[in-house]
Ligand SMILES: Nc1ncnc2c1ncn2[C@@H]1O[C@H](COP(=O)(O)OP(=O)(O)O)[C@@H](O)[C@H]1O
């Protein structure tokens with residue numbers, strides 16, 4: 001699956017990274033706590049979140065996240081867009097709630113970047 | 122024995138404002154990538170560095186982050202001028218946090234930063250003096266280089 005497929009499934013608006021829609025996607029992580037993202041997310045995953053501030057982009061950059069999906073119709077601040085453009089991290093915005101966003105992607109074959117915590121890092 | 126190479130660089134971090142929070146960690150990540158440090162090590166250092174930077178921004182007046190790279194390890198050393206940590210053992214507990222609402226709005230302040238720093242480093246040493254500041258030293262070992270000393274050295 002590519003980021004373009006993700007855009008179609010979520011009827012999402014691409015706010016940053018229109019030139020990166022051919023990127024492949026297999027896994028995702030969803031959280032509003034950036035420390036949780038830092039603790040558990042894996043590289044080359046999607047980050048689904050309801051947060052819109054620049055720290056989401058920083059966190060995505062630190063972890064080599066493929067793209068940020070802002071749920072519940074959330075739109076990034078101007079600062080966030082600027083930073084994402086600078087760091088070349090795509091941002092998509094979908095009107096689906098987090099549960100629906102996750103469910104729709106999972107149904108199409110996107111899996112969690114980890115299934116549950118405990119055991120391996 | 123092969124002569125060990127060393128790279129060292131310090132960065133200033135301004136406390137109190139999230140304006141540039143993560144900037145230093147981003148720079149450090151780029152430097153390590155350019156040096157050809159392995160992806161896994163770059164990632165671990167980037168995470169511990171970012172959590173440290175967020176703590177300086179969240180709690181201290183100002184601080185510095187120093188990156189030291191040798192053939193076998195990467196060291197991140199932070200020093201800040203700030204309130205210090207009265208009970209380090211308590212602060213290390215997952216979920217313990219004194220973060221303000223402003224910090225929480227940014228997605229931090231869940232009390233997992235120090236736990237993440239411990240999880241992703243091989244050594245973590247915290248020293249702190251209340252009313253003066255906090256120092257954190259973290260080491261990420263590159264075991265591949267230790268176990269296979271014949272691998273080509275880092276190009277600096
Ligand atoms: N550099 C620091 N200066 C002063 N206090 C700190 C510093 N770093 C951490 N702390 C204290 O330790 C607590 C736990 O830190 P941490 O694990 O990073 O979680 P969080 O930042 O989410 O609260 C903080 O809430 C704060 O009280």
Ligand SMILES: [Mg+2]
Pocket residue numbers: 172175176229230233234235
């Ligand atoms: Mg913290």
